Amino acid sequence: MAGSRPLSAEARVTLWRSLQTFTVTRVVIALVLLLYLGLDLDSGRLRIDPVNAETCIAYAAAAILFALVAARWQRRYLVQLGVQIATDLAAISLLYLASGGMRSGLGILYLFPLAGAAILAPLVLALFSASVATLFLLLESVWQLVLHEREPPLVQAGMYGAAFFACVLLVNRLAARLLGQEELASRRGTDLRVQQSINQIVIADVGDGILVADDEGRIHTGNPAARRMLGLEGKAEGFRLQDVPAFEPVAAAYMAWLSAPGEGAWFETIKPWQEGEGAGGVRGRRDQPVHLKLRFARVDTEGQAGGRSVIFMQDVSAIENQAQQLKLASMGRLTASIAHEVRNPLSAIGHATALLAEDLHGPAEVRLLKIVGDNVARVNRMVEDILQLSRKAQPNGEPVPLAHFLAELKAEFCEIHGLEGDIVWLGEAGDATVRFDPLHLHEVLLNLLNNAVRYASRKPGSIRIFPSSDATGRAELHVQDDGPGITPEVRAHLFEPFYTTSSKGTGLGLYLARELCLNNDAKLDYEYRFDQTALGPRKATGRFVISFLNAK
Template structure:
């Protein structure tokens, strides 16, 4: 059954030593019971000799137990020494007690069963054969001496001992083999778990293990850094987009990926929790989510995995790859656009001297204004290519937006109720007025293309709370932007319109960056359901202004 003890695992070797000590403890109990039993004079035999044998058995059992507890060496030698002690003491008691008639033959079962459990089969059978030969020999001696001795009973005891040793040894071998296999499997699982923890801990992508109730059971350091700390439930304001995307995936598992924007500073309960949170709580995170369900069939538990990928760096790399084309474009604009604009502006000035009719003056003014606007746009593109940074005086946002609304309504001939301003109050921002005008007009022009045209279908409102930067939201009631388009929304030259150049949103974001601001697109799920029974969703562009010192 066992080749050598040291070939087994550490767990199996510990089991052997514990079993040996349990066997020693049982020996002490048996010796003590025998001493009390014989000391009370329950057998008619030489009382003093019997008590002395029991006392010697007890003292030897204590010594062997102390040796096994303090010296974990030579396991097989200690085991066979204990078995030899048992066989010797029990044989002496068997002789003193009167042989087979004393009933002490049953005591041989204890050391033989212990030997069958802890020793190889050959040694266990050898011990059984020694006990059987002794009993048969002494019984035959009694039969010759007195003529009355149950030799048949002694033979049956021997057969029973061999059967018990064989059965117990085979059962023990099977159990020890299963324990060894379980120990090996435990080691393999432990190694695999250690590797998994290492891989998860050093993964650049965030990993969340989430239950059906939204409780996060595990998160790796990357996910904690992205989300600004360890959240136990997906119910914070900062994680609302993540919660909505997770619930949407559970409702429709075919949508296995999503793009969201998480603003850590929007959750006041989690602010200042960690140093990492404080360092980047003003930075919106653009995350790509991938959902996967763990195979837990039959375990009566649901576990889902959310992979978080920060796509900000990917977007930056994609933009860097296109900046070379942007450089060629700006060079072309400088030579091919500015010269015609100068000619148009000069011709417009000459016409103003000759045409004095009111209608002509109005048309010439429109030409001049648009020439100046295009020329300023060219200058802005050239500044972007040179990454020019400038600092501007503060401006009043409320008066600026009101003037811009009146101009936009007049230019597009819109009803004054279609474009609504909200959250207006006296707030001051540091932003170049012409740059902000270009950014907001770009967003409003896109909103007009997709809005329904009903009252309040386009909303521009200010959001400002304690401990968070000032935000300007531009929202319409259109169908929103699909996840596939959102992934490339601010890339230069990317457009879904045949008439577009793909530079509008890119230039708008770059203008915001040059003014220490940030332009993002947020996709949110609103309360309630639409006519088709699906959750209402809305998209909005958000300009986050720099903090005003």
């Protein structure tokens, strides 16, 4: 034990526990000595050696007393240890003298108290105890020489003394190192517990949802934000994502990432769901859809079985709404001035351009007038979109048979764009009916089809429109093309007003389409779905999905 530096509370507990073990061992040794030295069985009958027996009995009684004191009164550690070692040395010395000195071979018993002192006492006290034992052996040998005038085994006594000092030094150094390692482990354990407490506070208060899942999709833990986003009640653990139909998009994205880990984000939508739709004892409900940005990270388990991954979830619906509100706030202030200051001059420019087109027929003039006319039409379309946005559209919802409605829409769209009929593929709608304002649904689908034809390959079936249903049975309408798809970076701003990646777009089409869907109790979103019939080589394809919340 290092006596120069203060010990921690854990180290002091360890020393007291070791001292109690030392006292119990002393009781056992005292009883063994009583049987070995106090009773003589060589003569064939039991005979008690008075000196050894009395010494052993006294030593055993003292050992029992020391054990009781160390267990009941944990005070004055060094005083108790010093008294015990002194008693050990005294008892062993008496037994050593009574048994004939060096020739008895009992000098080896000194190793017990000396080893205990080396472990439990400071190095100075341990060396002092070894010095006392060595001096006693040397003095006893000299006394034999003076009193009995016979040659004592001085060399053997010296070797015993050297062995005592070597044992004390070695055991003390080992004990000090072990005690230091225990203190270090205790400090590391304390730091780890503090760090775990901090992590729990941070994870509990962070706004992003965090789930810990294994390779089978089983959730092991989750923070309150994750439970709130998924609509779970109680603990978010002990179930598989695949067992809950509403969580199927998250499970599919997670499994796809496991098969091909990499950087990037996934955008998925959790539809409304009610308690009892999943397995695994999942409880909860969600009344509104939530759009999530998913990121995945692998936990480094250093080759251990049962790998873990962390699923980070961010509710981007609030971010999108906030961005839209900021843009709409500024747009609202511009609407009035645009209506009066831009629309009238724009009409005059368009009228003048039409008059010039009647008189000018040269190729250069026609090209320039066409440029002017196209840009006038573009600005006028932007003004109309802004004015329509400022006037809240009032829905006139009525049952719409999808089969007939989509057939008419396809014919009109192909005629406008001069497309072959097999380019747009319609899925089997059957007798599916949704409640929607027909004019609003027509405008929404035309907007989505205009975007699709811009990026599609125009091969047969390159644009698909088909009804479907989500995991909870609610009706959906999918619009998909075989184009390159929308990147996650663009997807994050897709429905923001005035955001566009096209030089000919206004950035208001998709925003207006989503607003019209919301006015009709529907939801428009861009989702990544995993299916074997996906267009092109990709199994995870993006498509626009209209979810009819009031129909199944």
